Amino acid sequence: MNTTSLLPSVLLVGCGKMGGAMLEGWIRHGLAPSVVMDRHDHTLPAPHQHARTLADIPADFTPDIIILAVKPQKADEVLGELGQRFPTTPLLSVMAGRTVENLAQRFSEANSAAKPTIIRAMPNTPCAIGAGISGLYAAPTVTDQQKQYCDQLLQAVGETVWVEQEDLIDSVTAVSGSGPAYVFLLAELMEKAGVEQGLPAETARKLARRTIFGAGALMDQSPLDAAELRTRVTSPGGTTAAALAVLMAPDAWPATVSEAIQAAARRAKELSS
Numbered sequence: 170m171n172t173t174s175l176l177p178s179v180l181l182v183g184c185g186k187m188g189g190a191m192l193e194g195w196i197r198h199g200l201a202p203s204v205v206m207d208r209h210d211h212t213l214p215a216p217h218q219h220a221r222t223l224a225d226i227p228a229d230f231t232p233d234i235i236i237l238a239v240k241p242q243k244a245d246e247v248l249g250e251l252g253q254r255f256p257t258t259p260l261l262s263v264m265a266g267r268t269v270e271n272l273a274q275r276f277s278e279a280n281s282a283a284k285p286t287i288i289r290a291m292p293n294t295p296c297a298i299g300a301g302i303s304g305l306y307a308a309p310t311v312t313d314q315q316k317q318y319c320d321q322l323l324q325a326v327g328e329t330v331w332v333e334q335e336d337l338i339d340s341v342t343a344v345s346g347s348g349p350a351y352v353f354l355l356a357e358l359m360e361k362a363g364v365e366q367g368l369p370a371e372t373a374r375k376l377a378r379r380t381i382f383g384a385g386a387l388m389d390q391s392p393l394d395a396a397e398l399r400t401r402v403t404s405p406g407g408t409t410a411a412a413l414a415v416l417m418a419p420d421a422w423p424a425t426v427s428e429a430i431q432a433a434a435r436r437a438k439e440l441s442s
């Protein structure tokens with residue numbers, strides 16, 4: 170590792186929505202010379218380089234860690250080649266579903282000498298502004314230094330939590346990996362309802378977005394539970410109580426949020442191989 174840089178050098182495989190979000194933060198933090206492999210064009214600040222395929226990566230490039238950020242269904246296209254080219258480089262997968270066992274098998278398929286060390290993480294797109302939350306899992310054989318590289322990378326773009334069992338990564342995926350989409354949906358729906366109430370579209374949009382931003386920032390800075398913060402908005406017999414009676418009915422949010430998160434976790438398991 171280049172010791173003058175804050176973060177280890179990476180080979181980022183897949184620089185779309187999630188890979189790109191992490192990369193923005195890493196570059197801001199100072200990343201040792203790294204390569205981004207992606208089929209689409211990317212302009213990167215020196216000394217980082219873009220490669221379309223593994224064959225385009227300079228022969229003397231040896232990353233500290235490979236980050237796998239392609240869709241789970243597309244990983245097999247690259248895993249075998251990665252195992253041939255970088256047989257002992259640790260691999261951090263941010264892919265939903267795909268298990269350590271499955272990835273290790275694919276990684277060493279074309280090279281029996283490949284000794285994959287695989288760590289899994291589930292970040293989320295607020296990593297792009299340093300406000301991500303990532304869950305990580307490493308098998309007991311992963312070294313402390315390898316875990317530290319992963320933690321360092323993901324802490325550079327937000328906060329990290331480690332889980333002890335691999336299948337809990339599916340739960341992390343369902344809560345926080347997919348979670349930003351649930352909040353964006355809430356913004357969409359609040360905006361739409363505001364327009365239905367007669368507000369101009371721009372005004373409804375601003376009210377919805379700033380409310381979600383402000384509530385999130387308040388929750389972030391407050392030691393209070395979300396339930397207590399909610400109670401502090403809710404005057405007995407007032408307007409919030411009227412709205413919450415709808416949202417908190419047993420077959421409303423308590424059921425649908427739980428069902429939605431179960432559906433996401435189920436889908437993660439389906440994507441496991």
Ligand SMILES: NC(=O)C1=CN([C@@H]2O[C@H](COP(=O)(O)OP(=O)(O)OC[C@H]3O[C@@H](n4cnc5c(N)ncnc54)[C@H](OP(=O)(O)O)[C@@H]3O)[C@@H](O)[C@H]2O)C=CC1
Pocket residue numbers: 182183184185186187188189206207208209221222238239240241243246247263264265291292293294346347
């Ligand atoms: N989006 C999110 O919020 C989150 C996503 N994730 C995980 O991150 C991973 C990536 O998701 P996301 O960023 O949304 O996906 P994207 O499709 O936006 O990004 C993947 C990128 O990798 C490229 N790619 C795929 N295969 C190759 C290859 N063989 N060689 C070079 N480039 C390749 C894709 O190109 P092309 O378009 O041509 O296929 C695309 O640019 C997924 O596994 C997902 O589970 C995890 C947490 C949150």
Ligand SMILES: O=C(O)[C@@H]1CCC=N1
Pocket residue numbers: 265342346347
């Ligand atoms: O939708 C997905 O499958 C990915 C994983 C978490 C967020 N996006």
